[in-house]
Amino acid sequence: MKSDAGFGNVGAVSSEPLTTLSPAAETPVRASTTWVGLGPFEIWAMLGASAFVLLLSYRGWWPISVTEAWGFVTGGICVWLVVREHMWNWPIGLANNVFFFALFLQARLFADMGLQAVYLGLGVYGWLNWLFGGENRCALRVSRATRSEWMVLAAATPLCTWFLREILFAVNGAAPFWDSLTTVLSLAAQYLLCRKRFENWFFWIAADVIYIPLYLSRHLPLTAVLYAVFLGMCLIGVREWNRSLKKGMA
Numbered sequence: 001m002k003s004d005a006g007f008g009n010v011g012a013v014s015s016e017p018l019t020t021l022s023p024a025a026e027t028p029v030r031a032s033t034t035w036v037g038l039g040p041f042e043i044w045a046m047l048g049a050s051a052f053v054l055l056l057s058y059r060g061w062w063p064i065s066v067t068e069a070w071g072f073v074t075g076g077i078c079v080w081l082v083v084r085e086h087m088w089n090w091p092i093g094l095a096n097n098v099f100f101f102a103l104f105l106q107a108r109l110f111a112d113m114g115l116q117a118v119y120l121g122l123g124v125y126g127w128l129n130w131l132f133g134g135e136n137r138c139a140l141r142v143s144r145a146t147r148s149e150w151m152v153l154a155a156a157t158p159l160c161t162w163f164l165r166e167i168l169f170a171v172n173g174a175a176p177f178w179d180s181l182t183t184v185l186s187l188a189a190q191y192l193l194c195r196k197r198f199e200n201w202f203f204w205i206a207a208d209v210i211y212i213p214l215y216l217s218r219h220l221p222l223t224a225v226l227y228a229v230f231l232g233m234c235l236i237g238v239r240e241w242n243r244s245l246k247k248g249m250a
Helices: 040-058 066-083 089-107 110-132 147-170 176-194 200-217 221-249
Strands: 019-021 028-030
Touching (some): 040 066, 066 089, 066 221, 089 110, 110 147, 110 176, 147 176
Antiparallel strands (some): 019 028
């Protein structure tokens, strides 16, 4: 899509019930947790940073649009919740799609604009899949991409990039090739995320590395900063999801 000092030691949100029975005493034992599975520092950091960015925008102290500010806030929270495997990343992500659709329409980044509409559908699918996509319709666990998924992605990525690039040339898009490539990479990443595949992070990292200079070139500085934050979060996501993957295989 961080600082290791800030969140590096925070574990993934457990999908297990908060109340379990002790084998010895057969009495309820409350698991050590905090509100909605997040630590108090995480919650206050997200709320504080969000309020600060929105205040700068609404008061006119920073020359950014309100739409871009809301996109920044919802996007940052969404990606961090993905890192934490938290189910609330999905509804917040849907709100983020709406804000970025409007933002990219204004910037004439048509592929990214259309991508947000696709994200809405994938967001609903991913939300349901995370909830019921595991064995016996339980919560989905982190897993690796299958061989067939890799084959499809390897073939579809260059083909879809070329096809979308031709369309963007026809509609006078601002950056046809880079807009197309990041769109295809993001769609691949989102699909893998919906399936809770560990490799989704590598596709997000590749897209974010391109997105940062692209948005700077389109005079969207806050969005570029947001994607730099995403990039840092992705690196932490690799580490946290790798831990979950190893736990699931143990």
